[in-house]
Amino acid sequence: MELDLLQKTELWITGIELHGANLNEIAAVTARVLGLPAEAVMVVDVRDRVVVLDIMRRTVMAEQIVGREKELLSALNRVPGVRATSSTAVHAQGILGLIAADPEQREELLERSTRLAQQVRAGVARRGVVFASGREVQEGLIEDTNSPYLISLFEQHGYRMRFGGILPDDLHLITGRLRSAVADGYGLVITTGGVGAEDKDWMVESISRLDPAAATPWILHFHAGKGRHLKDGVRIAVGQVELTTLVALPGPHDEVRLAAPVLLEALEAGWGKEILAGALARVLREKWRRAMVHEHHSGR
Numbered sequence: 686m687e688l689d690l691l692q693k694t695e696l697w698i699t700g701i702e703l704h705g706a707n708l709n710e711i712a713a714v715t716a717r718v719l720g721l722p723a724e725a726v727m728v729v730d731v732r733d734r735v736v737v738l739d740i741m742r743r744t745v746m747a748e749q750i751v752g753r754e755k756e757l758l759s760a761l762n763r764v765p766g767v768r769a770t771s772s773t774a775v776h777a778q779g780i781l782g783l784i785a786a787d788p789e790q791r792e793e794l795l796e797r798s799t800r801l802a803q804q805v806r807a808g809v810a811r812r813g814v815v816f817a818s819g820r821e822v823q824e825g826l827i828e829d830t831n832s833p834y835l836i837s838l839f840e841q842h843g844y845r846m847r848f849g850g851i852l853p854d855d856l857h858l859i860t861g862r863l864r865s866a867v868a869d870g871y872g873l874v875i876t877t878g879g880v881g882a883e884d885k886d887w888m889v890e891s892i893s894r895l896d897p898a899a900a901t902p903w904i905l906h907f908h909a910g911k912g913r914h915l916k917d918g919v920r921i922a923v924g925q926v927e928l929t930t931l932v933a934l935p936g937p938h939d940e941v942r943l944a945a946p947v948l949l950e951a952l953e954a955g956w957g958k959e960i961l962a963g964a965l966a967r968v969l970r971e972k973w974r975r976a977m978v979h980e981h982h983s984g985r
Contacts, residue, residue, distance in 0.1 A: 693779030706766030813873035854885035878936030882916040896924030900962035923962040
C-alpha cells in the first residue's frame, strides 16, 4: 500500500550518542532499512543526542515503515561512532510515525493504515476552494458570478467548498496562493479567468510551475503580437500536485457553466489530468466552433 507522507517527512532519532560518526553512513543505513535509494534519505540536523533525517519522497510503501524502529536502531548501532541506548527512540509526525509501531502488530497496523490512507484521500478529495481572478473583479468593475455558482454546484454533490478570494494578475503571487491551497489540504482547486492571451493572464503558467507536467490544451489559437494578444491563444490547465487537482477554467460565465458538469463527472470517475483536460477542452472548443459558424452565416 502506497502512503502519501503529506509533507511530513522528518524522522527524529532521540537519545542517540554520536562520537565521530559519519552522517552520510547514518543516512545510508536508514535508507537500506527502509528500502529506499541512498539519495532519498539525508541527515538535516544534529543536536545534543538528536539526529533528524529527511525522507525525500512524497510517498512510501506502508511495508517500508510500519514497525521498523527496532530494526533501524539495531542497524544504526552497528555504524562506527553511533550508540543506541535503552532511551533511544524514533519519532515522526503523520504517516512516518508508524515506524515506531509494535512489530507484532505489524499486519493489523498495515491494514489499519491502508484504511486510514483511503479515508484521508477521500476526505481531501472532497475539500475544494474556488478562486476568482483579475483586476476587473478586484475593483468591482464586474460581478464574480463564477465562484458562487461553482461552490453551490459542487456542494450539491457532496463537496465542502469555500471561496479563496481574488487572485491578482501576477504570476508569482498566483503561484504562491495556489501552492498555499495545496499545503492547506484542498483536494480540488478551481480558478476562473486568467487563461487568455494577454500579458495579464498567468493562470496556466502558475499551475505549470506547480506541476511541470500539467495538461494545458488549447481552446483558441491566435497570432501572437496581434492586437492585445501576446500569446498564441487561450488554454486551460489541469495539474496534479500530491493529492490536489488544480483546474484553470476560463472567465466567461457561460464557459464555466459548460465546463463544470464535465469536471464533476471526471472527478467522480477518477479521470487522469490528461483525459480531464481533453474533455474540458472539447466542450469549450465546441462552444467557440458554434459561435464562429453562427457568425459566418449571420454575415452572409
